[in-house]
Amino acid sequence: MNEEKPKQDETKNTLDDCEQECTDCSEENISEEKSLQELFDEKCKQLEEEKEHVLRIMAESENLKKRLEREKDQFCRFATSSLIDELLPVLDTLEMAVEHGAKDQACASLLEGVKMTLTMFFKVLEKQGVESIGEVGEEFDPNFHEAMGQMQNEELENDRIGSLLQRGYRQKDRLLRPAKVLVNKLAD
Numbered sequence: 001m002n003e004e005k006p007k008q009d010e011t012k013n014t015l016d017d018c019e020q021e022c023t024d025c026s027e028e029n030i031s032e033e034k035s036l037q038e039l040f041d042e043k044c045k046q047l048e049e050e051k052e053h054v055l056r057i058m059a060e061s062e063n064l065k066k067r068l069e070r071e072k073d074q075f076c077r078f079a080t081s082s083l084i085d086e087l088l089p090v091l092d093t094l095e096m097a098v099e100h101g102a103k104d105q106a107c108a109s110l111l112e113g114v115k116m117t118l119t120m121f122f123k124v125l126e127k128q129g130v131e132s133i134g135e136v137g138e139e140f141d142p143n144f145h146e147a148m149g150q151m152q153n154e155e156l157e158n159d160r161i162g163s164l165l166q167r168g169y170r171q172k173d174r175l176l177r178p179a180k181v182l183v184n185k186l187a188d
Contacts, residue, residue, distance in 0.1 A: 134168045
């Protein structure tokens with residue numbers, strides 16, 4: 001009988017040890033599960049941050065692409081602007097030649113040649129999207145006209161172009177040179 005007691009104690013101790021090991025193991029598993037969950041959550045957070053970073057880079061890339069396309073389009077549209085700016089005084093001179101040549105009958109054939117040259121010049125400018133601005137009777141617009149003075153003409157309404165001193169030009173939606181005009185102001 002005495003021998004059974006130690007066996008029972010031994011068995012009890014072994015059972016206690018097993019229970020303790022199971023408890024430790026269970027706590028370890030719970031701790032490991034928490035650790036794995038935390039690791040999973042951390043990796044999900046990192047993945048979300050990387051996703052946002054990639055989306056931001058893609059958006060920046062798209063914006064850069066659009067900006068470069070816009071700049072290229074503007075460059076192509078207005079690449080000739082500086083050349084046209086330099087040719088406008090030549091055009092003015094041809095127009096003055098036509099205006100002064102009309103007064104002298106001896107210059108009729110020469111005047112015809114200058115008119116033809118002027119017409120060709122306007123056609124070339126038209127192909128480049130250039131149009132003249134500033135006609136007598138047109139409403140004065142400070143965005144396109146430069147007022148050089150005032151005049152009175154009863155035949156025209158107030159704030160209309162009374163006289164054109166120098167023709168203005170614009171290329172598509174860009175002003176190359178404002179028209180120099182006299183603005184009609186009627187006496188009050």
